Amino acid sequence: MKIYDFKMAPNPRRVRIFLAEKGIDIYYEQVDLTSGKNREAWFIEKNPVGGLPVLEFDDGTYLAESVAICRYFEMTYPAPPLMGVDARDCAFVEMWNRRMELEVFHPIARSMQHTHPFFKDRIQQFPEYGGTQRAHAIKRLEWLDSILAQRPFIAGERYTIADITAQCGIDIGAAMGAFQIPDNIKHVKRWHESVSSRPSAKA
Numbered sequence: 001m002k003i004y005d006f007k008m009a010p011n012p013r014r015v016r017i018f019l020a021e022k023g024i025d026i027y028y029e030q031v032d033l034t035s036g037k038n039r040e041a042w043f044i045e046k047n048p049v050g051g052l053p054v055l056e057f058d059d060g061t062y063l064a065e066s067v068a069i070c071r072y073f074e075m076t077y078p079a080p081p082l083m084g085v086d087a088r089d090c091a092f093v094e095m096w097n098r099r100m101e102l103e104v105f106h107p108i109a110r111s112m113q114h115t116h117p118f119f120k121d122r123i124q125q126f127p128e129y130g131g132t133q134r135a136h137a138i139k140r141l142e143w144l145d146s147i148l149a150q151r152p153f154i155a156g157e158r159y160t161i162a163d164i165t166a167q168c169g170i171d172i173g174a175a176m177g178a179f180q181i182p183d184n185i186k187h188v189k190r191w192h193e194s195v196s197s198r199p200s201a202k203a
């Protein structure tokens with residue numbers, strides 16, 4: 001079993017952090033996105049949409065989509081739980097994780113992709129759209145601030161996959177110089193310092 005990974009990319013990092021939290025050791029094979037290795041035929045055979053991460057099972061089947069990969073490991077290594085503990089809790093964690101994908105991770109990624117020179121030859125950039133996505137992400141962090149004023153983690157009292165998703169979105173925006181948590185969003189800042197101090201953040 002191995003995971004096709006790229007160290008700098010945020011979706012593969014979501015899975016690396018998830019597995020680090022669970023103490024799961026797995027072989028990661030690097031696929032260089034910058035030189036387009038993920039668009040070559042050998043990789044498209046594994047994941048027709050070309051994205052990382054991909055989990056390769058020993059029987060030669062492939063599982064893409066970071067949340068699907070996390071789900072597989074949550075079921076096979078339940079401790080510590082990162083996707084909820086009972087029907088209700090799992091549903092709430094899923095709600096928060098999806099919100100973090102749609103309202104934080106994706107807007108930050110879009111703002112970066114539509115404004116950063118790295119993506120100039122990779123996608124058709126619309127800088128104005130990038131600007132609106134950045135503004136959207138800030139609005140959503142202001143909302144998240146009011147949630148994190150009341151509890152330590154995004155889905156409640158426990159660290160979950162929702163924290164990982166938001167953390168990876170914010171960190172890639174910062175690493176590319178495209179996004180910072182504004183200083184006035186202080187509960188998100190406190191939360192970010194807390195998740196960044198976990199050993200898994202180095203993954």
Ligand SMILES: N[C@@H](CCC(=O)N[C@@H](CS)C(=O)NCC(=O)O)C(=O)O
Nearest residue numbers: 009010011012050051052053065066
């Ligand atoms: N929804 C997918 C997104 C996968 C994805 O877009 N990964 C990025 C890296 S963060 C990628 O491989 N991009 C390269 C490309 O699409 O060419 C997931 O959650 O795994």
